[in-house]
Amino acid sequence: MSITTSRITPCLWFDGQAQQAAEHYTSIFPNSQMGAVTHYTKAGQEVHGQQAGSVLTVEFELDGQSFTALNGGPLYQFTEAISLQVHCDSQDEVDYYWEQLSAGGDPAAQQCGWLKDQFGVSWQIVPKVLNRLLFGGTEVQSEFVMGALMTMKKLDIEMLETAFVEA
Known part of the structure; x- marks a missing residue:
């Protein structure tokens, strides 16, 4: 191919x-x-x-x-300074990519949608709706969504949307 x-x-x-x-x-x-x-x-x-x-x-x-x-050999290692973002349409996609990419990775490196895979590469598994929730409402809504996001490892769309609505 x-x-x-x-x-x-x-x-x-x-x-x-x-x-x-x-x-x-x-x-x-x-x-x-x-x-x-x-x-x-x-x-x-x-x-x-x-x-x-x-x-x-x-x-x-x-x-x-x-x-x-x-x-290239052991000279350089991956760090969180660069990551690959996966933009997901649904919670099912978030769950799938999170499960697949985090398997065998570093659980300590999981926060706010970020994970480190078994090879040391950092990924961000992000629902597409997140930008709307963070930037499409009021300042208070944005703060509530950010507050919810900061408590998560794998992002939960329903919880993020609830934070937006309850603000």
Whole structure:
């Protein structure tokens, strides 16, 4: 399958798990596919330090967005300074993506719709209605919704809407 390269393609740095991560992510999202896999060669081994024949990069696409996964080694780790947002139409979608992406991840890194997956990548699982609830009402409504949101790990649309109405 051919991956359509986006103008901007995020590159995710892994330590030997690039292909495993890409396969995991493409199994979760619709309209997703694996692309080309490249391998390290002996050339440059004194610089990259990787075994010839091991996976270097994996192209993949999640719901139409292209990504590259790179096995760059242990030098860099993922942090919450960057995350991938998944905008959900319903609570069922929030529940699905939360369950799929948080499995095997870090439960301590879960707050306000954020989670860290088994590979250390941070995700935000966000209901599309959240912007309307935060910015589409009065200042008091926004404050009530924010107050409710701050108490949650996985976001609960009904609780957020209740906070909006009860403000």
